[in-house]
Amino acid sequence: MARTRLTDFSSVTAALRQRNFGIYMAGSSVGLLGLWVQRVAIGWLTWQLTHSGIWLGIIAFADLFPTMLITPFAGALADRLDRRLMSLVSQALAMVQAFALALLTFAGLIDIWSLLALTLFLGIVYAFNTAARLSMVPNLLETRYVPSAIAIDSAVFNLARFLGPAIAGAIIVNWGVGPAFLFNALSFVCFLAALYHIRMIRHETGGKKTGGVMSQVLEGFRYARDHPGIGPMLVIIFAMAVGVKPFLELLPGFADAVFDRGAQGLAYLTAVAGLGAFTTALWMAQRGTAVGLTKVVIGALVLGGVAIFIFTATDIYAVGLIGAYFAGASVTLGGTGTQTLMQNVVDGAMRGRVMSLYGMIYRGAPAFGALIMGSASEVVGLRAAVAVGGVICIVVAVWMYRHRATMTPALEREQPGAA
Numbered sequence: 061m062a063r064t065r066l067t068d069f070s071s072v073t074a075a076l077r078q079r080n081f082g083i084y085m086a087g088s089s090v091g092l093l094g095l096w097v098q099r100v101a102i103g104w105l106t107w108q109l110t111h112s113g114i115w116l117g118i119i120a121f122a123d124l125f126p127t128m129l130i131t132p133f134a135g136a137l138a139d140r141l142d143r144r145l146m147s148l149v150s151q152a153l154a155m156v157q158a159f160a161l162a163l164l165t166f167a168g169l170i171d172i173w174s175l176l177a178l179t180l181f182l183g184i185v186y187a188f189n190t191a192a193r194l195s196m197v198p199n200l201l202e203t204r205y206v207p208s209a210i211a212i213d214s215a216v217f218n219l220a221r222f223l224g225p226a227i228a229g230a231i232i233v234n235w236g237v238g239p240a241f242l243f244n245a246l247s248f249v250c251f252l253a254a255l256y257h258i259r260m261i262r263h264e265t266g267g268k269k270t271g272g273v274m275s276q277v278l279e280g281f282r283y284a285r286d287h288p289g290i291g292p293m294l295v296i297i298f299a300m301a302v303g304v305k306p307f308l309e310l311l312p313g314f315a316d317a318v319f320d321r322g323a324q325g326l327a328y329l330t331a332v333a334g335l336g337a338f339t340t341a342l343w344m345a346q347r348g349t350a351v352g353l354t355k356v357v358i359g360a361l362v363l364g365g366v367a368i369f370i371f372t373a374t375d376i377y378a379v380g381l382i383g384a385y386f387a388g389a390s391v392t393l394g395g396t397g398t399q400t401l402m403q404n405v406v407d408g409a410m411r412g413r414v415m416s417l418y419g420m421i422y423r424g425a426p427a428f429g430a431l432i433m434g435s436a437s438e439v440v441g442l443r444a445a446v447a448v449g450g451v452i453c454i455v456v457a458v459w460m461y462r463h464r465a466t467m468t469p470a471l472e473r474e475q476p477g478a479a
Contacts, residue, residue, distance in 0.1 A: 095224070125428075190423055220334070
């Protein structure tokens, strides 16, 4: 079958016409806006309460680290249980957390410790949500549309990253962080309604599972480690997660201490990073194929390293915006590209466990990066601490480039049933 490279958005519209995926994306779009409004509000509230780079790193760590511990087990459960039901329950618990944040803030009872506890709770909830979502989405539509669907999901996420901070900045400047938390809580209603109405068209969890959860987790680790393409992709996404993504968690410190722009400056930096990610995700979505993506994700590491160097090179705000744009673009190229390649070749019965490893690294590893960089910033400053991430990306990119010949055929083969 000849390979066809799509150069328009026909693959995007075809994927969105798939009923269950279309409903899912409609609800997800609203929910993601709320998510980014809350993320900006939490970062700004943390900075207001502490004015500490260490605390920015700790809060980011509390949000992301549970993914490292729990997501592999959640992935095994996603290969056993109803993935849609797991998504429903985890989103409902996240809504409860958002309402709790809003109530404590409105009552004037919020402090850094309660914020830490609620952030840790949300991190645990999203560990289960990550495993359920990553393994569920490919089962909402025909196999041939999966590469575009993954990129569409990323594009909507990053459009929300662009719009959400702008909304957050307006809310925080005019009314404070409490209404921002309430905005997020209310956004869950649409997403929960969408999850209730969708149905998966394929169930990869059928059949009786043998062994306990731990043995299945280890089976997933071995499968990913021994796969000639999936293993290297996990290394790439780890480099991206610790080298580039932590700068997003430390933006409040840059906005205030480096660029002296306050909450509005934070919103613009986050939004520009989201714009870079969104435009890149649109390009990924229109490709509609996994062919050629191995080179793209290796190039994303190089772009990410250069972008971090630009972002940390000076305290000139305009230069920082340029660096943030390309850093956001690199995160989407690397994140969406590696996920597409992994989803393209993973065995369906292993999808929950293998994609939970992706989620564990992509969401959890930045916790270590943010904590280490935040702590180091107290000694060497934010700019020098974050610049180390660029070095990590460049080194891993050079190593991966040398191994591309064995990775490419293992990752870019045609999907069964592809058009």
